[in-house]
Amino acid sequence: MSASIATSQTILVVGGGISGMTAALEAAECGKQVILAEKLPTLGGRTAQLYRYFPKMCHPTCGLEINLRRLKGNRNVRVLTMAEVSAISGTRGDYTATLKIAPRYVNEKCTGCGDCSKAVSAEIPNPYNYGLDKMKAAYLPHGMAYPQRYVLDPAIVGTPDGEAAKAACKVGAIDLGMREETIELKVGAVVWATGWKPYDAAKIQPYGYDRFANVITSVEFERMCDPHGPTGGKILRPSDGKEAKNVAFIQCAGSRDENHLRHCSRICCMASLKQTQYVREAWGDDAKSTIYYIDIRAIDRFEDFYRMVQRDATVSFIKSKVAKIVQDEKTGDVVLHGVNTEGYQRYATPHDLAVLAVGMEPSIKGVKLPDDIVLDSSGFIETAGDGMFSAGCATNALDVNRAVQNATAASLRAIQVINKTANVEAA
Amino acid sequence: MSEHAVAPYRNDFLREVEKNVEEGHWVKMCMQCGVCAGSCPLGNAWAHPPQEIFMMIRAGKREEVLTSDSMWMCTSCYNCIVRCPRQLPITHIMHGLANYAHRLGLAPKGQPTQATATLFWNNLIKKGRVNELTFSLALYFKDGFVQGIKNALGMQSIGLGLMKAKRLNPMEILGGHGVKDQSGLQAMIAKAREIEDRKKGFSK
Ligand code: SF4
Ligand code: SF4
Numbered sequence: 001m002s003a004s005i006a007t008s009q010t011i012l013v014v015g016g017g018i019s020g021m022t023a024a025l026e027a028a029e030c031g032k033q034v035i036l037a038e039k040l041p042t043l044g045g046r047t048a049q050l051y052r053y054f055p056k057m058c059h060p061t062c063g064l065e066i067n068l069r070r071l072k073g074n075r076n077v078r079v080l081t082m083a084e085v086s087a088i089s090g091t092r093g094d095y096t097a098t099l100k101i102a103p104r105y106v107n108e109k110c111t112g113c114g115d116c117s118k119a120v121s122a123e124i125p126n127p128y129n130y131g132l133d134k135m136k137a138a139y140l141p142h143g144m145a146y147p148q149r150y151v152l153d154p155a156i157v158g159t160p161d162g163e164a165a166k167a168a169c170k171v172g173a174i175d176l177g178m179r180e181e182t183i184e185l186k187v188g189a190v191v192w193a194t195g196w197k198p199y200d201a202a203k204i205q206p207y208g209y210d211r212f213a214n215v216i217t218s219v220e221f222e223r224m225c226d227p228h229g230p231t232g233g234k235i236l237r238p239s240d241g242k243e244a245k246n247v248a249f250i251q252c253a254g255s256r257d258e259n260h261l262r263h264c265s266r267i268c269c270m271a272s273l274k275q276t277q278y279v280r281e282a283w284g285d286d287a288k289s290t291i292y293y294i295d296i297r298a299i300d301r302f303e304d305f306y307r308m309v310q311r312d313a314t315v316s317f318i319k320s321k322v323a324k325i326v327q328d329e330k331t332g333d334v335v336l337h338g339v340n341t342e343g344y345q346r347y348a349t350p351h352d353l354a355v356l357a358v359g360m361e362p363s364i365k366g367v368k369l370p371d372d373i374v375l376d377s378s379g380f381i382e383t384a385g386d387g388m389f390s391a392g393c394a395t396n397a398l399d400v401n402r403a404v405q406n407a408t409a410a411s412l413r414a415i416q417v418i419n420k421t422a423n424v425e426a427a
Numbered sequence: 428m429s430e431h432a433v434a435p436y437r438n439d440f441l442r443e444v445e446k447n448v449e450e451g452h453w454v455k456m457c458m459q460c461g462v463c464a465g466s467c468p469l470g471n472a473w474a475h476p477p478q479e480i481f482m483m484i485r486a487g488k489r490e491e492v493l494t495s496d497s498m499w500m501c502t503s504c505y506n507c508i509v510r511c512p513r514q515l516p517i518t519h520i521m522h523g524l525a526n527y528a529h530r531l532g533l534a535p536k537g538q539p540t541q542a543t544a545t546l547f548w549n550n551l552i553k554k555g556r557v558n559e560l561t562f563s564l565a566l567y568f569k570d571g572f573v574q575g576i577k578n579a580l581g582m583q584s585i586g587l588g589l590m591k592a593k594r595l596n597p598m599e600i601l602g603g604h605g606v607k608d609q610s611g612l613q614a615m616i617a618k619a620r621e622i623e624d625r626k627k628g629f630s631k
Binding site: 206320322 | 460479514
């Protein structure tokens with residue numbers, strides 16, 4: 001690929017989740033040239049991994065589909081998947097970005113028929129379901145994947161499985177000779193929409209996420225409730241497959257904690273309130289959800305949703321940060337230990353399943369970034385320099401709605417940089 | 428009435444704790460999450476876990492806090508400190524509160540931790556070395572003469588064993604060993620006490 005696809009009037013958007021897609025589309029629809037670089041094989045990011053949105057309980061496919069349609073209808077955006085930015089140099093209006101593009105082993109001829117997937121036998125953990133199940137090593141990341149093009153896991157390249165996939169493809173889309181490519185792009189402005197990752201729950205030692213099968217994270221629970229997820233939408237305990245009707249939600253699992261994430265992740269209270277409704281939908285009046293919390297942060301208009309859940313007889317609230325969890329080896333139940341702040345009584349309460357409402361950690365934490373980028377004490381981008389802006393959860397812990405607003409604002413700032421650059425060049 | 432007389436409620440108790448108790452300025456940082464209370468292995472043995480003590484301080488329950496035996500039950504296991512999401516030095520605050528209550532003469536009478544600690548300290552500052560013999564005897568007899576004899580008889584075989592192993596010297600009864608510079612030691616302790624009194628609001 002040559003550098004001629006970009007000029008100093010191009011905006012580079014790093015990250016193709018909901019924020020990156022929004023920033024790219026807003027700019028493109030204003031007539032700007034945009035390159036949208038995503039390091040995974042598909043756009044959509046964490047949003048595509050949600051079963052439903054709060055507070056309207058609608059499906060993310062809807063919002064994503066609108067964006068994908070906008071994207072397909074716009075010639076100003078070039079999407080690069082499996083592309084990771086490895087360096088950026090230069091200044092406002094004149095940046096040089098170096099991108100590494102990992103081999104997909106499948107070219108644009110792919111029709112998405114899936115014959116290659118049927119032909120291979122190797123299986124790998126499925127990241128779309130946070131590793132809760134396995135998938136074939138020739139795969140489409142998920143139903144909403146964009147581009148709708150299969151991917152070969154590098155592990156099967158050079159093996160009989162790789163050859164089998166190649167042989168199975170009727171349109172000759174599989175190219176086992178693909179290599180990693182490095183490209184350089186000239187761009188005028190950069191939007192960092194690098195998003196977030198769930199906090200590593202194993203680090204919260206007293207909760208035993210790494211020791212107890214029936215302690216799972218909220219993102220895993222989200223996949224479990226999705227009919228397209230690993231259990232076909234059934235809420236089952238990992239240890240023995242028993243129906244989990246009595247579910248504990250543990251708030252601030254990693255957030256608001258100087259030993260883990262110092263910030264409030266903002267979404268997790270609403271996420272757990274939402275997830276109690278999945279439990280109710282699954283089991284009706286037999287459902288029993290308990291939220292253990294320090295305080296519920298259902299900000300502004302979400303208060304109504306909180307009130308609604310409070311009225312739900314299947315949901316109870318205990319004001320207490322759980323001190324520790326122990327799994328009863330015989331019954332498989334998880335026993336939560338702590339002290340209820342309202343009255344200071346000690347409790348040791350068994351549940352079928354404990355869901356840790358894990359916090360949002362910025363994805364860029366620990367990644368080497370251009371010197372211009374200043375991070376706050378949690379690792380979110382505080383300022384990104386003159387011609388670089390952050391969007392969505394790279395900036396702060398945000399829900400989808402606020403991430404989209406934030407990304408639109410970032411896009412506007414990038415457009416201003418491009419306009420000024422254009423004026424200078426014209427003068 | 429002196430400044431330190433007991434009043435059941437004092438609106439400025441939090442400020443008093445911040446000023447006079449070691450690490451007391453942290454108390455306001457507690458967000459009442461409950462992790463320390465739930466993590467304390469002694470939790471069911473004491474009336475008020477740390478979380479509750481901190482709330483009581485903020486509610487101004489001066490008498491109830493300072494006369495409570497709760498902070499004396501802390502074993503310094505540090506479970507609470509390592510887990511507190513706000514990184515309060517809880518163990519140290521517990522000891523600070525215990526010490527402050529003791530200095531005010533409000534600590535519960537006969538509380539075993541307090542009695543032992545007092546005996547230990549008084550024994551230690553005499554010569555700068557702990558006299559194990561007089562310390563053990565004092566401990567045996569702290570609950571009266573008859574109980575003392577019983578305790579001593581009960582511990583007899585251990586005492587003899589210690590003597591054989593040269594870990595306990597019967598001659599210590601005559602005064603025992605100490606540091607070389609006795610006047611230096613006393614000057615040091617006096618200075619330390621002066622500083623502590625100033626910090627904890629006990630200076631005349
Ligand atoms: S763990 Fe820390 S913040 Fe939580 S109640 Fe105890 S002292 Fe307060
Ligand atoms: S250090 Fe003291 S207060 Fe803290 S958990 Fe241990 S015994 Fe309890």
